[in-house]
Amino acid sequence: MEAQRVQLLAEKGEITVPSQYIQPPDTRPQNPNANVKEAEVPVIDLSSRSNLLEKMKKACKEWGAFQVINHKVPICLLDDMRRVGRNFFEGCEMEEKLRYSCDSSSPASEGYGSRMLVESNETVLDWRDYFDHHTLPLSRRDPSHWPESPADYRKVVAEYSDHMKSLAQELLGLVSESLGLTCQCIENIVGDFYQNITISYYPPCPQPELTLGLQSHSDMGAITLLIQDDVGGLEVFNNEEWVTVKPMSNAICVILADQTEIITNGEYRSAQHRALTNAKRSRLSVATFHDPAKARQISPAFHPPRYRPVIYGDYVSSWYTKGPEGKRNLDALLI
Numbered sequence: 001m002e003a004q005r006v007q008l009l010a011e012k013g014e015i016t017v018p019s020q021y022i023q024p025p026d027t028r029p030q031n032p033n034a035n036v037k038e039a040e041v042p043v044i045d046l047s048s049r050s051n052l053l054e055k056m057k058k059a060c061k062e063w064g065a066f067q068v069i070n071h072k073v074p075i076c077l078l079d080d081m082r083r084v085g086r087n088f089f090e091g092c093e094m095e096e097k098l099r100y101s102c103d104s105s106s107p108a109s110e111g112y113g114s115r116m117l118v119e120s121n122e123t124v125l126d127w128r129d130y131f132d133h134h135t136l137p138l139s140r141r142d143p144s145h146w147p148e149s150p151a152d153y154r155k156v157v158a159e160y161s162d163h164m165k166s167l168a169q170e171l172l173g174l175v176s177e178s179l180g181l182t183c184q185c186i187e188n189i190v191g192d193f194y195q196n197i198t199i200s201y202y203p204p205c206p207q208p209e210l211t212l213g214l215q216s217h218s219d220m221g222a223i224t225l226l227i228q229d230d231v232g233g234l235e236v237f238n239n240e241e242w243v244t245v246k247p248m249s250n251a252i253c254v255i256l257a258d259q260t261e262i263i264t265n266g267e268y269r270s271a272q273h274r275a276l277t278n279a280k281r282s283r284l285s286v287a288t289f290h291d292p293a294k295a296r297q298i299s300p301a302f303h304p305p306r307y308r309p310v311i312y313g314d315y316v317s318s319w320y321t322k323g324p325e326g327k328r329n330l331d332a333l334l335i
């Protein structure tokens, strides 16, 4: 069955959302006035080498997520990525967009979609549409699967993919070193990156207090690099509260994912995060996931291990059948 596109639903202009999008009371966003908090997701300047490893260590340990600035990725490339992404969602006719529909019966298939999980009546739906690109290894990259307009869409995605790979390598090196491991240690365990780039588009939502753009989850792979626009809505769970990741047009948000938690033996934990909806403005984010190959076995780099070894493909299957529900899938591997 073809899934409903959230953008079409939003364009109907109803004042209430259909019941499948309504979160149960305990997962709804809180009243924004209720949490006047001090905590802020760390921002790390990668060009300043003084105390860099200590800063990384603190951010990874306390948050599992942080923003980086002066990261050597051209800011105009971040802007181009946001521009071509928005152009696909807002500048193309629905008929054109649907030509790129992903296969909704197989998880993480490439293309245009709305549902992250396989069909089930129980799951509450996210107020989000997305376009997923398979970008690395190069054998998975086929730009003819990606939108054709604007004219530079495919070129921008390919260039963006290459820059994100280099940054992910640099960051995993720093993460390794911050734990006294060799620079290559985590990357060697992960192996060749399987990289996916997902552009998420969150249409305006008439009831932001009852819905989520994307439910609470941690990412499955090794490391996620995310950019967003100026609307804001990404939140990280820290010390029992949800904290906003401040939109910064020059920053890249780094999110440690589940395999990094396993490899670091829980020294660093993957960040639980979610996206809110916005009543007035549509929001765009671009998440670049770096995952191991499905056949790869992942296990801790420290002894004694606190997590059982796992074949990455098995981990992914369980995530997609059971749903993320916070970090339940990872907790199941704890020894």
Ligand SMILES: O=C(O)CCC(=O)C(=O)O
Residues within 6 Å of the ligand: 198, 200, 214, 219, 226, 228, 233, 234, 273, 274, 275, 284, 285, 287
């Ligand atoms: O839109 C966002 O800010 C979050 C996206 C995200 O967490 C994901 O795609 O896994």
Ligand SMILES: [Fe+2]
Residues within 6 Å of the ligand: 217, 218, 219, 224, 273, 287
């Ligand atoms: Fe995520």
